[in-house]
Amino acid sequence: MTVKFRSNLLPEGALIEYVPSGAYVKVSAVDPVTREEVSIVGDPRSGAKRLSLEAVKKLEFVLRRKQSQKEGAARGQSPVTRGKRSETPSGWDL
Numbered sequence: 001m002t003v004k005f006r007s008n009l010l011p012e013g014a015l016i017e018y019v020p021s022g023a024y025v026k027v028s029a030v031d032p033v034t035r036e037e038v039s040i041v042g043d044p045r046s047g048a049k050r051l052s053l054e055a056v057k058k059l060e061f062v063l064r065r066k067q068s069q070k071e072g073a074a075r076g077q078s079p080v081t082r083g084k085r086s087e088t089p090s091g092w093d094l
Contacts, residue, residue, distance in 0.1 A: 009060045020044060029030045029055035031063065038062055 012033050019026040028039040029052075038058045042051045 009063060014056050014059055018048065018051070026049065027051045027055045029059040030036060033058060034063065036062060036066070067091070 010031055012031070015032060017028045017030075018039045019028070021039060024041050025044040026039055026041050030037045036059065037074075038055065040051070040055050040058060042054065044051075
């Protein structure tokens with residue numbers, strides 16, 4: 001089942017797909033313009049509307065993050081790197 005869902009950040013809407021898998025359902029949200037895709041896994045008893053909203057919220061988060069990274073790169077800011085330590089590695093890190 002595929003449903004079209006609209007939000008403020010997604011003027012063209014988002015495509016929502018539900019894939020049941022046992023006791024859970026995988027919900028994918030795709031932005032048709034950027035072709036960015038995210039997915040969540042939830043309880044089917046939550047209802048299609050709630051699962052759709054959660055998937056679209058995650059898609060909007062990803063799109064906002066990518067947009068802010070592009071704006072930061074345009075201003076000459078370096079991207080934030082995670083997990084990089086400045087100290088010397090210990091024997092466990094080798």
